Amino acid sequence: xxxxxxxxxxxxxxxxxxxxxxxxxxxxxxxxxxxxxxxxxxxxxxxxxxxxxxxxxxxxxxxxxxxxxxxxxxxxxxxxxxxxxxxxxxxxxxxxxxxxxxxxxxxxxxxxxxxxxxxxxxxxxxxxxxxxxxxxxxxxxxxxxxxxxxxxxxxxxxxxxxxxxxxxxxxxxxxxxxxxxxxxxxxxxxxxxxxxxxxxxxxxxxxxxxxxxxxxxxxxxxxxxxxxxxxxxxxxxxxxxxxxxxxxxxxxxxxxxxxxxxxxxxxxxxxxxxxxxxxxxxxxxxxxxxxxxxxxxxxxxxxxxxxxxxxxxxxxxxxxxxxxxxxxxxxxxxxxxxxxxxxxxxxxxxxxxxxxxxxxxxxxxxxxxxxxxxxxxxxxxxxxxxxxxxxxxxxxxxxxxxxxxxxxxxxxxxxxxxxxxxxxxxxxxxxxxxxxxxxxxxxxxxxxxxxxxxx
Amino acid sequence: xxxxxxxxxxxxxxxxxxxxxxxxxxxxxxxxxxxxxxxxxxxxxxxxxxxxxxxxxxxxxxxxxxxxxxxxxxxxxxxxxxxxxxxxxxxxxxxxxxxxxxxxxxxxxxxxxxxxxxxxxxxxxxxxxxxxxxxxxxxxxxxxxxxxxxxxxxxxxxxxxxxxxxxxxxxxxxxxxxxxxxxxxxxxxxxxxxxxxxxxxxxxxxxxxxxxxxxxxxxxxxxxxxxxxxxxxxxxxxxxxxxxxxxxxxxxxxxxxxxxxxxxxxxxxxxxxxxxxxxxxxxxxxxxxxxxxxxxxxxxxxxxxxxxxxxxxxxxxxxxxxxxxxxxxxxxxxxxxxxxxxxxxxxxxxxxxxxxxxxxxxxxxxxxxxxxxxxxxxxxxxxxxxxxxxxxxxxxxxxxxxxxxxxxxxxxxxxxxxxxxxxxxxxxxxxxxxxxxxxxxxxxxxxxxxxxxxx
Numbered sequence: 001x002x003x004x005x006x007x008x009x010x011x012x013x014x015x016x017x018x019x020x021x022x023x024x025x026x027x028x029x030x031x032x033x034x035x036x037x038x039x040x041x042x043x044x045x046x047x048x049x050x051x052x053x054x055x056x057x058x059x060x061x062x063x064x065x066x067x068x069x070x071x072x073x074x075x076x077x078x079x080x081x082x083x084x085x086x087x088x089x090x091x092x093x094x095x096x097x098x099x100x101x102x103x104x105x106x107x108x109x110x111x112x113x114x115x116x117x118x119x120x121x122x123x124x125x126x127x128x129x130x131x132x133x134x135x136x137x138x139x140x141x142x143x144x145x146x147x148x149x150x151x152x153x154x155x156x157x158x159x160x161x162x163x164x165x166x167x168x169x170x171x172x173x174x175x176x177x178x179x180x181x182x183x184x185x186x187x188x189x190x191x192x193x194x195x196x197x198x199x200x201x202x203x204x205x206x207x208x209x210x211x212x213x214x215x216x217x218x219x220x221x222x223x224x225x226x227x228x229x230x231x232x233x234x235x236x237x238x239x240x241x242x243x244x245x246x247x248x249x250x251x252x253x254x255x256x257x258x259x260x261x262x263x264x265x266x267x268x269x270x271x272x273x274x275x276x277x278x279x280x281x282x283x284x285x286x287x288x289x290x291x292x293x294x295x296x297x298x299x300x301x302x303x304x305x306x307x308x309x310x311x312x313x314x315x316x317x318x319x320x321x322x323x324x325x326x327x328x329x330x331x332x333x334x335x336x337x338x339x340x341x342x343x344x345x346x347x348x349x350x351x352x353x354x355x356x357x358x359x360x361x362x363x364x365x366x367x368x369x370x371x372x373x374x375x376x377x378x379x380x381x382x383x384x385x386x387x388x389x390x391x392x393x394x395x396x397x398x399x400x401x402x403x404x405x406x407x408x409x410x411x412x413x414x415x416x417x418x419x420x421x422x423x424x425x426x427x428x429x430x431x432x433x434x435x436x437x438x439x440x441x442x443x444x445x446x447x448x449x450x451x452x453x454x455x
Numbered sequence: 456x457x458x459x460x461x462x463x464x465x466x467x468x469x470x471x472x473x474x475x476x477x478x479x480x481x482x483x484x485x486x487x488x489x490x491x492x493x494x495x496x497x498x499x500x501x502x503x504x505x506x507x508x509x510x511x512x513x514x515x516x517x518x519x520x521x522x523x524x525x526x527x528x529x530x531x532x533x534x535x536x537x538x539x540x541x542x543x544x545x546x547x548x549x550x551x552x553x554x555x556x557x558x559x560x561x562x563x564x565x566x567x568x569x570x571x572x573x574x575x576x577x578x579x580x581x582x583x584x585x586x587x588x589x590x591x592x593x594x595x596x597x598x599x600x601x602x603x604x605x606x607x608x609x610x611x612x613x614x615x616x617x618x619x620x621x622x623x624x625x626x627x628x629x630x631x632x633x634x635x636x637x638x639x640x641x642x643x644x645x646x647x648x649x650x651x652x653x654x655x656x657x658x659x660x661x662x663x664x665x666x667x668x669x670x671x672x673x674x675x676x677x678x679x680x681x682x683x684x685x686x687x688x689x690x691x692x693x694x695x696x697x698x699x700x701x702x703x704x705x706x707x708x709x710x711x712x713x714x715x716x717x718x719x720x721x722x723x724x725x726x727x728x729x730x731x732x733x734x735x736x737x738x739x740x741x742x743x744x745x746x747x748x749x750x751x752x753x754x755x756x757x758x759x760x761x762x763x764x765x766x767x768x769x770x771x772x773x774x775x776x777x778x779x780x781x782x783x784x785x786x787x788x789x790x791x792x793x794x795x796x797x798x799x800x801x802x803x804x805x806x807x808x809x810x811x812x813x814x815x816x817x818x819x820x821x822x823x824x825x826x827x828x829x830x831x832x833x834x835x836x837x838x839x840x841x842x843x844x845x846x847x848x849x850x851x852x853x854x855x856x857x858x859x860x861x862x863x864x865x866x867x868x869x870x871x872x873x874x875x876x877x878x879x880x881x882x883x884x885x886x887x888x889x890x891x892x893x894x895x896x897x898x899x900x901x902x903x904x905x906x907x908x909x910x
Contacts, residue, residue, distance in 0.1 A: 003767050004505075004549045007533075010498035012546065014553050015560070018494050034825045036802035036832030039473050043465040043579050044499070044565065048522075050459075060523070066569035067503075067516045067534070076569075078462075079522070091467065094459045098469050100849050102835050104800075105470070110499065114521035114531075124498050139835060141814065264818070312458050345559070347491035359596065363719070370489045377491030380557050380594060394555045 009117030010124045011327060016344035016396075017334050021126075023341070023442040024157055024326060025108060028128045031153040032106040037130050040105045042087035044112075045078040050090055060113040080112040084129045085321065089310035092133055092317055101317075102134040102142075108326070120297045120328045128153075131321030133309055138318040140253060143285040143305050144260045150289070150301055150322045151261075151268040158339045158444045159329060160292040162300065165227075165272035166257055168285050169304070171250025172273065175223050175237070178244035179216040186210040191224050192276035199225075224274035230262055231255045233271040257285055283307040287322055294332055300325050342441045343396025348433050349376040349415070350392040351401045356382050361403050365413065368428040369401075374438065376401070389418055398437045401426070464572030465579045466782060471799035471851075472789050476581075478796070478897040479612055479781060480563060483583045486608040487561040492585050495560045497542035499567075500533040505545055515568040535567040539584045540776065544765035547588055547772055556772075557589040557597075563781075575752045575783045583608075586776030588764055593773040595708060598740040598760050599715045605744070605756055605777045606716075606723040613794045613899045614784060615747040617755065620682075620727035621712055623740050624759070626705025627728065630678050630692070633699035634671040641665040646679050647731035654680075679729035685717055686710040688726040712740055738762040742777055749787055755780050797896045798851025803888050804831040804870070805847040806856045811837050816858050820868065823883040824856075829893065831856070844873055853892045856881070 006012065013021055029039075051061050061079040081087045084107045092099065108128040117123055130149060132142045147164050154162045172191075176184040190205040199221050206217035219240055226236045234251050254271055261269035277286040284305030291300050303322030310317045333339045349369055351362045359378065366376045379388045385402070392400050400418055405411040415431060416423040432438075461467065468476055484494075506516050516534040524531075536542045539562045547554065563583040572578055585604060587597045602619050609617045627646075631639035645660040652660075654676050661672035674695055681691045689706050709726055716724035732741040739760030746755050758777030765772045788794045804824055806817045814833065821831045834843045840857070847855050855873055860866040870886060871878035887893075 003551075004502075004545050006549065007498065007500070007502075010500065012498055013496070014550060015493040015495060018496060021496075022494055033801035034828070034830045036800055036830055038470040038800045039477055040470065041468070041473060041476075043462065043467055044567070045462070045465065045579070047459075047462075061521070062519045062531070063522050064517045064535070065520060065530070067518050068569065075520070076517070080519070090459050094461065095469060096458075100799075100846075104832065112499070114523065124500070134835075145833075264822075344555075345491055345493045346488035367719075373489070375489045375491055377559065378600075380589075391555075 007123075009122050011122060011331055013330075013334070014344075016341045017330075019341035019344065019346075019440045020158075020334060020339055020442050021326075021330055023440075024330060025126070025128070027156050028153045028324065028326070029106070029108060031149065031156060032128075032130055035104075035130075035149045035152075037104045037106040037149075040088065040091060040107050041109060042081070042084070042091050042107070044080055044110070046081050046087055046090060048075075048077055048079045050086060051079045051082065053086075060115045062112050062114050082113045083111050084109055084127050084323065085131075085309070088129070088131060088133075088321075089317075093310045093312050096135075096312075096315070096317075102132050102138065104130070104132050106130045119331070120325075122327055122331070125325065125327035126330075128324040128326050129303075129321060131309070131319050133317050133319035133321075135315055135317060138305075138320065140256070140284075142320045143253065144257050146303070146320055146322050147257070147269060147285075147287050148261065148264055150287075150324060151265050153324065154289070154301065155265075155268075157329070158442050159333050160294070160338070160444075162268075162289050162291055164261075164269045164301070165275050165288045165290065166254065166261075166269050166285060167271070167273055167275035168250040168254040168257075169282050170246045170284060171237070171254055172223075172276070174244035174247025174250050175240075175242050176220060178242035178247055179212065179219045181210055181212060181216070181220075183210065187212070187220055188276050191220065191274060194224060194274050226273040227270055228258075229267070229270045231258050231271070233258070233273065237273070253285060277302065277304055281306045281308070285320070291329065291332065297328065297332055300329050338445060339442060340445050342443075343398070344440075345395045345397060346375045346440060347377050347392075347395065347397045348374050348438055349399040349401050350388065350397045351376055351378045352385060352388045352403065353379045353382040354403060354405065358382075358403065358406055361406065362401075365401060365403060365428045369431075372432065374433065389416075393418055396440075399433060401428070462578075464577050466577060466786055468785075468789070469799075471796045472785075474796035474799065474801075474895045475613075475789060475794055475897050476781075476785055478895075479785060480581070480583070482611050483608045483779065483781070484561070484563060486604065486611060487583075487585055490559075490585075490604045490607075492559045492561040492604075495543065495546060495562050496564060497536070497539070497546050497562070499535055499565070501536050501542055501545060503530075503532055503534045505541060506534045506537065508541070515570045517567050517569050537568045538566050539564055539582050539778065540586075540764070543584070543586060543588075543776075544772075548765045548767050551590075551767070551770070551772075557587050557593065559585070559587050561585045574786070575780075577782055577786070580780065580782035581785075583779040583781050584758075584776055586764070586774050588772050588774035588776075590770055590772060593760075593775065595711070595739075597775045598708065599712050601758070601775055601777050602712070602724060602740075602742050603716065603719055605742075605779065606720050608779065609744070609756065610720075610723075612784070613897050614788050615749070615793070615899075617723075617744050617746055619716075619724045619756070620730050620743045620745065621709065621716075621724050621740060622726070622728055622730035623705040623709040623712075624737050625701045625739060626692070626709055627678075627731070629699035629702025629705050630695075630697055631675060633697035633702055634667065634674045636665055636667060636671070636675075638665065642667070642675055643731050646675065646729060649679060649729050681728040682725055683713075684722070684725045686713050686726070688713070688728065692728070708740060732757065732759055736761045736763070740775070746784065746787065752783065752787055755784050793900060794897060795900050797898075798853070799895075800850045800852060801830045801895060802832050802850065802852045803829050803893055804854045804856050805843065805852045806831055806833045807840060807843045807858065808834045808837040809858060809860070813837075813858065813861055816861070817856075820856060820858060820883045824886075827887065829888065844871075848873055851895075854888060856883070 173184040176187040282304035286304035288299040289301035305320040309319040415426040628639040631642040737759035741759035743754040744756035760775040764774040870881040
């Protein structure tokens with residue numbers, strides 16, 4: 001077969017890049033678990049009617065058909081999930097009798113969309129979600145907590161700093177109602193286009209489609225332009241002179257989110273009143289996240305509060321959730337060489353083989369090292385030591401272990417740090433590498449000052 | 456929406472079961488990495504022509520179609536992979552210029568098959584594979600090494616003991632040739648049916664389809680009945696009086712595998728000359744693995760040596776690989792309650808909230824505990840302490856932390872082990888739980904002697 005070529009929209013990593021991805025996924029998981037979120041994994045497929053409930057993304061779903069099905073019209077009725085929220089809602093309903101509420105879960109899985117690939121948009125991608133879901137009612141404090149958990153998770157990654165932009169649907173809806181909008185969701189949808197079409201076009205839309213007066217449209221634009229790193233946005237909103245009970249509740253809630261962030265994670269969040277989040281089901285706080293220097297990439301982590309994540313007719317399950325776009329982040333930092341792994345393999349020590357007759361001796365050394373958690377492999381061949389060292393060097397394996405010469409009773413094992421060339425006698429039952437070398441490490445690279453960095 | 460029901464063949468786990476699955480996957484990964492295998496993850500889809508190359512499993516492939524495609528005949532040309540070997544072979548060819556050979560990789564991912572679900576067979580399942588692949592030639596010693604790595608990985612899991620059954624294609628082919636078979640693969644295919652149809656029917660097949668004499672058919676059955684925990688199988692084979700150069704090579708190789716196992720992992724392997732492995736591409740050692748007490752489940756881990764994992768016309772990539780059927784194992788041990796997690800959440804400590812005005816104090820305690828790696832969550836509400844304790848109890852959270860009474864300057868924080876009821880004063884900046892309670896643990900359950908166990 002000829003050499004295959006990559007499939008557009010389905011990113012895959014080389015081993016050293018995969019080590020970065022594993023580091024990122026392990027780190028996110030560790031943060032989520034520190035905060036008591038339980039892991040859930042759902043099947044890759046959902047019934048199509050579930051996937052199409054929201055109506056908006058039907059075009060992007062991959063439908064499955066068994067090849068053996070006699071007729072190609074004979075779809076299985078199943079599609080690949082395009083996010084982790086729809087499957088989670090189904091999982092909650094299906095297992096409600098076995099879950100404890102409020103239920104804190106995280107879910108790190110691939111999702112698929114058949115859309116046109118471009119930077120930041122893939123046909124297969126990894127999402128890392130946290131949600132808290134409760135029965136009937138959900139305390140507001142989770143809307144404060146979740147972005148702090150996500151901020152902590154992102155802050156531990158070897159990526160540039162992030163800013164979480166926060167808004168509140170009640171605040172926006174109250175304001176739009178207060179200026180006379182009959183259908184606040186129409187206003188929201190227009191405001192959502194600010195980044196794409198600019199304020200003038202949005203003002204036109206607000207008058208033409210949402211039926212606002214010119215003054216009301218201007219007030220909405222003024223409202224949407226408010227963005228503060230603290231609770232001073234509240235005074236700016238009040239200065240616009242609009243009043244509405246929902247607006248007051250939304251202001252209060254957003255102040256609580258921003259104040260908590262200022263106290264617990266200074267610099268992490270801003271109140272940004274143009275944040276709309278396209279999806280209709282959000283009802284409270286909404287979140288979007290920008291990566292410093294890569295704002296054009298779009299949000300790398302988004303979510304919000306929804307009063308009805310799921311409902312079986314008798315019970316409604318409100319929730320709040322945020323999703324981290326792991327593939328979007330990784331493609332960016334790997335594609336721009338902003339991060340690197342210290343080596344391409346887990347191996348810390350290559351145990352050399354003097355000659356094939358003594359391979360067993362090397363295997364025994366390796367076993368002794370592994371018993372103490374030191375990853376190692378035995379050289380593939382008893383080639384000249386120079387060649388065995390090159391085997392290690394090409395993979396970034398830091399140490400090569402040389403067994404004692406069996407023909408010389410006075411000789412001992414020795415271990416060589418092939419980066420420095422230092423070599424010393426060693427005993428496999430007690431030797432340990434420096435902690436920093438035990439596992440591959442991942443770090444942000446220093447920007448090369450001679451090259452312009454376009455993150 | 457009505458309460459959804461599970462999809463047959465797509466197993467999903469409740470949170471406590473998922474903790475068992477995570478433990479199993481983490482443990483397998485740790486063993487693979489200790490042995491220097493690098494992680495690779497491939498996309499879920501492959502071009503259909505790749506998936507159908509082997510010809511045998513075309514009926515089971517799920518084909519993808521974008522819903523927006525105008526015509527339902529309009530398949531994407533992509534299918535979900537049904538194993539991890541086909542995608543890995545493609546990955547090796549695609550990235551050969553960026554990989555170092557011999558390349559040791561592990562891959563833990565889901566795969567999909569549209570076949571009829573039954574115990575041990577699923578439509579979505581997790582496999583954990585290791586392979587070593589080289590360019591042009593691959594040293595034999597990897598055929599000795601890989602089953603030992605897999606045996607070590609399985610031996611660390613909270614499951615019953617396993618036995619790896621080993622055979623060698625050269626040995627079998629040489630023997631079958633030596634008794635006069637023109638096409639040893641026909642003999643192999645008949646012998647592969649021993650477990651299903653029994654020796655008499657196989658003897659008939661060997662004469663009718665492989666064209667063997669009655670005596671030759673009997674010799675093949677005698678050969679296939681040999682099964683020894685050590686290298687004594689070699690004498691039994693020689694006693695059958697058949698000679699062939701390939702047989703000699705195969706005998707020598709299989710002795711090396713079994714001898715190494717007897718030395719390094721006594722009791723792990725048996726030479727079992729009826730093991731055939733259906734797939735045509737194996738050319739050397741082949742492996743199947745049975746779980747004690749669950750032999751009827753079939754092999755939980757299989758693989759072998761192949762001289763041509765992949766080829767681009769100029770370069771051929773030989774390899775040896777073994778795949779662990781994680782879902783098959785998990786479904787069995789979870790379905791039969793042979794294993795359990797100590798709790799259903801990662802949380803070690805629930806920090807109680809005395810009243811909502813002091814939630815911030817509880818958040819600060821939780822942060823202090825997390826800074827030292829102790830997973831905790833803050834109580835969802837400032838309910839009576841009894842109710843907060845029940846919140847912890849229902850999830851198996853072992854400790855509840857009570858903040859000092861802000862109205863009483865003499866009071867201090869205290870922590871309660873809700874299993875024993877022991878409560879003591881504690882300081883969140885230094886307190887640690889017993890190591891065994893820090894994370895959820897997973898253990899084999901004691902069989903209940905009053906109940907008959909049908910594993």
